[in-house]
Amino acid sequence: MVWRNTFLDPAQPGGWALLYNQQQFLADSNGVLFPRDWVKRQDLPILGEQGIGHFGDDAVYLLQLKPSATLEGCSWQSLRQFMLQGDAETFRMLAYAAQIGTWYAEHRYCGSCGTPTRQLPGERAMRCDSCESQHYPRISPSMIVLVTRGDEILLARSPRFVTGVYSTLAGFVEPGESVEHCVAREVREEVGVEVKNLQYIGSQGWPFPHSLMLGFHAEYASGEIVMQEDEIEDARWFRVDDLPPLPASRSIARHLIDLYVARRLGLPEPSLP
Ligand SMILES: NC(=O)C1=CN([C@@H]2O[C@H](COP(=O)(O)OP(=O)(O)OC[C@H]3O[C@@H](n4cnc5c(N)ncnc54)[C@H](O)[C@@H]3O)[C@@H](O)[C@H]2O)C=CC1
Ligand SMILES: [Mg+2]
Numbered sequence: 001m002v003w004r005n006t007f008l009d010p011a012q013p014g015g016w017a018l019l020y021n022q023q024q025f026l027a028d029s030n031g032v033l034f035p036r037d038w039v040k041r042q043d044l045p046i047l048g049e050q051g052i053g054h055f056g057d058d059a060v061y062l063l064q065l066k067p068s069a070t071l072e073g074c075s076w077q078s079l080r081q082f083m084l085q086g087d088a089e090t091f092r093m094l095a096y097a098a099q100i101g102t103w104y105a106e107h108r109y110c111g112s113c114g115t116p117t118r119q120l121p122g123e124r125a126m127r128c129d130s131c132e133s134q135h136y137p138r139i140s141p142s143m144i145v146l147v148t149r150g151d152e153i154l155l156a157r158s159p160r161f162v163t164g165v166y167s168t169l170a171g172f173v174e175p176g177e178s179v180e181h182c183v184a185r186e187v188r189e190e191v192g193v194e195v196k197n198l199q200y201i202g203s204q205g206w207p208f209p210h211s212l213m214l215g216f217h218a219e220y221a222s223g224e225i226v227m228q229e230d231e232i233e234d235a236r237w238f239r240v241d242d243l244p245p246l247p248a249s250r251s252i253a254r255h256l257i258d259l260y261v262a263r264r265l266g267l268p269e270p271s272l273p
């Protein structure tokens with residue numbers, strides 16, 4: 001089943017409903033999609049509703065619930081769980097839904113004047129009629145880079161990672177800088193190393209909560225590893241044939257590593273997740 005996001009008018013009846021709050025979806029043994037007209041007859045605290053796209057031929061709507069919402073036989077399941085275990089199209093749908101949900105939850109009032117906003121018909125935007133301003137879903141560009149030195153790659157651990165896992169370096173692009181500048185700055189800040197010969201590999205939308213990852217390979221140029229306090233717990237060079245536990249296979253972090261390893265070892269190249 002293929003997921004395609006589109007703008008659907010929530011005034012239309014029918015379709016499926018996703019029940020969402022704060023990076024979680026209500027699910028039962030059949031999954032996350034519930035008959036929408038049935039859902040509306042339940043006594044659920046609905047904050048808002050968006051028509052977000054089609055899963056196969058079926059219309060899908062996102063119902064934003066209060067955190068207190070419960071439905072018999074259902075439990076809240078995290079988006080991260082679906083990233084780790086769900087099928088690819090379901091994860092794509094939930095990733096989009098979660099970002100629309102986050103944006104809606106954060107723009108119910110105007111950030112300039114505090115007036116309640118309203119959903120614009122026909123467009124994915126929240127409008128403040130008092131300021132005449134519109135607020136679209138927010139995306140945060142971030143770079144992610146694998147630093148390489150021949151048969152070695154530089155991987156690091158954040159204190160937030162699962163025990164033992166090492167990954168590539170990542171960070172948010174700051175206002176006014178280019179992505180290339182961001183790569184050099186973040187690598188310098190996090191591990192004290194200079195890089196050269198950046199190669200853009202590809203991108204990935206990352207819904208935790210709204211990053212767009214721009215992925216690179218970069219060659220080591222100079223410097224010794226100096227770890228950034230608080231952000232980096234450990235950083236070191238690993239040989240491509242002797243790697244630690246790595247991030248989830250659906251992440252671009254993993255792709256950057258797998259791709260480089262495949263190139264060094266002469267194996268078939270993986271495709272972008
Ligand atoms: N898909 C993938 O393979 C991976 C994705 N990521 C994502 O990359 C992003 C950046 O990675 P980090 O190393 O955590 O970033 P980072 O190195 O810039 O540091 C994180 C810090 O940035 C600040 N921050 C939070 N949200 C921000 C925003 N929207 N704009 C600017 N600063 C913000 C906070 O102080 C936070 O503690 C995150 O969204 C993370 O989930 C990170 C690694 C792998
Ligand atoms: Mg970082």
Ligand SMILES: [Zn+2]
Pocket residue numbers: 110111112113114115128129130131132133
């Ligand atoms: Zn306003």
